[in-house]
Amino acid sequence: MRGHAHLVSAYVPGSSWLHRAPLALKFGLLVAAGVAVLALPGPRPRAVVLAAVVMVHLAAGLPARRLVAPLRSMWLFLLVVLGYRWWVDSLPAALGVAAGLLACIYAANLLTSTTEVQRLLDGLVAAVTPLRRFGADPERFALTIGLMLRSIPFLLGSLHDVRDAARARGLGTSPRAIVQPVLIGAVAYARQTGDALAARGLGEKAMD
Amino acid sequence: MIRFRSVRVLGDRAGETPAAPILSVPELELTEDRISVIGANGSGKSTLLKLINGLVVPDEGAVDVDGLGTASDGAAVRRRVAFVFTDPLSQLVMPTPLEDAELSLRRKYRKRTERRAAALSLLEDFGLAHLADQSIYQLSGGERQLAALASVLAVDPAVLVLDEPSTLLDLRNTMLLRRRLAALPQQLVTATHDLELAQDSVRTLVVDQGRIVYDGEPAAAVSFYRELSAHVAGSG
Numbered sequence: 001m002r003g004h005a006h007l008v009s010a011y012v013p014g015s016s017w018l019h020r021a022p023l024a025l026k027f028g029l030l031v032a033a034g035v036a037v038l039a040l041p042g043p044r045p046r047a048v049v050l051a052a053v054v055m056v057h058l059a060a061g062l063p064a065r066r067l068v069a070p071l072r073s074m075w076l077f078l079l080v081v082l083g084y085r086w087w088v089d090s091l092p093a094a095l096g097v098a099a100g101l102l103a104c105i106y107a108a109n110l111l112t113s114t115t116e117v118q119r120l121l122d123g124l125v126a127a128v129t130p131l132r133r134f135g136a137d138p139e140r141f142a143l144t145i146g147l148m149l150r151s152i153p154f155l156l157g158s159l160h161d162v163r164d165a166a167r168a169r170g171l172g173t174s175p176r177a178i179v180q181p182v183l184i185g186a187v188a189y190a191r192q193t194g195d196a197l198a199a200r201g202l203g204e205k206a207m208d
Numbered sequence: 209m210i211r212f213r214s215v216r217v218l219g220d221r222a223g224e225t226p227a228a229p230i231l232s233v234p235e236l237e238l239t240e241d242r243i244s245v246i247g248a249n250g251s252g253k254s255t256l257l258k259l260i261n262g263l264v265v266p267d268e269g270a271v272d273v274d275g276l277g278t279a280s281d282g283a284a285v286r287r288r289v290a291f292v293f294t295d296p297l298s299q300l301v302m303p304t305p306l307e308d309a310e311l312s313l314r315r316k317y318r319k320r321t322e323r324r325a326a327a328l329s330l331l332e333d334f335g336l337a338h339l340a341d342q343s344i345y346q347l348s349g350g351e352r353q354l355a356a357l358a359s360v361l362a363v364d365p366a367v368l369v370l371d372e373p374s375t376l377l378d379l380r381n382t383m384l385l386r387r388r389l390a391a392l393p394q395q396l397v398t399a400t401h402d403l404e405l406a407q408d409s410v411r412t413l414v415v416d417q418g419r420i421v422y423d424g425e426p427a428a429a430v431s432f433y434r435e436l437s438a439h440v441a442g443s444g
Contacts (some may be wrong), residue, residue, distance in 0.1 A: 115351060117302070117303060118307050118320070118324075122320055143311075146301070146302055146307075146311065147301060149303060150395075181411040182231050192298035193301060194291060195263060195293070195298075196299045198286070198358075199263055199289070199290070199291035200312065200360060200363075201283060201363070
């Protein structure tokens with residue numbers, strides 16, 4: 001069945017120092033990387049930030065191929081950004097933008113590769129708990145994010161299935177033959193998930 | 209105890225008024241600890257099951273579980289009545305069995321370490337400990353159904369309602385599931401097309417065209433259902 005498991009499992013099981021580091025510290029590092037990129041324009045300082053992030057990645061014993069994966073999925077996007085900045089600005093500025101983007105992506109990758117989803121959700125709950133006085137329900141917040149993580153691979157899988165079915169019927173890549181069934185499938189999936197959540201009493205107002 | 213009183217569920221077809229209600233149950237009390245429900249596709253089996261935990265609320269009449277009305281105390285009823293769907297993939301809402309079990313346990317255990325330990329021991333009971341961190345997409349159908357079962361049982365429900373739990377399973381996994389279900393302390397209400405699974409009970413309801421047309425001993429109910437189906441197939 002729909003096997004887009006690789007997208008969900010961002011987490012790399014392990015017990016490195018980065019795995020054991022508290023979530024707040026890792027999140028702080030992610031924010032620091034973002035701030036450094038914004039505060040230090042120009043290719044050279046950004047290359048330093050990028051190198052630092054890559055070094056942390058390797059020092060934590062994470063596989064090097066995880067550095068290649070984002071490149072593979074976003075090369076076109078990076079190329080467009082690079083080309084555009086080169087055209088309106090200069091090559092060094094364009095390289096700076098690309099390095100800054102990569103540094104941020106790798107830094108975010110560090111957080112998700114070394115933190116399980118449940119721990120991220122716990123962190124999120126802790127972070128939004130102060131908003132409770134304004135009527136926010138932190139558990140619902142976490143549930144929503146969890147559902148999102150679970151649904152993305154399903155939708156990609158459904159797109160894949162529908163494309164296969166369209167091809168099998170000789171409809172080729174007709175957008176209508178693909179968009180419509182995927183949309184209908186998404187609605188059906190949402191209803192099923194809603195039923196499953198309701199049946200398990202999840203997402204109901206906290207009553208304890 | 210599950211009680212139906214003059215329950216009618218009407219269709220919600222836009223515009224036209226449906227000729228007959230989807231389900232009509234004048235009076236029903238379910239006290240036995242193993243009950244099965246059989247009947248053709250579209251006969252109203254699923255609606256009957258969904259009425260028990262308030263996923264469907266009757267248009268007329270009332271359903272209550274241990275004195276709690278499904279319409280007025282829906283949340284309390286759902287904590288008492290767990291529901292297993294045909295397709296475990298739509299039931300497992302988290303990426304791995306461990307995370308899904310932990311999601312069920314979030315209310316009971318606020319501390320992460322305790323929650324994790326409880327989830328692991330639960331999966332261990334179901335023989336799924338080695339699959340705890342696998343993606344649910346990588347599990348076999350039988351493993352998924354067991355993981356879904358573990359997750360809904362995590363909250364210690366008093367009643368377990370199952371909607372065709374073996375439809376997507378092969379013979380070996382169906383046998384595993386039956387053995388697992390037989391060992392549960394909960395009251396079970398199972399809708400199924402598997403006439404063997406239907407006989408793992410002490411009372412069987414046959415549902416046909418929105419009505420309970422037979423209510424009694426499983427073996428007798430199954431032969432009633434066979435005759436009914438043969439008659440319908442013959443006259444059609």
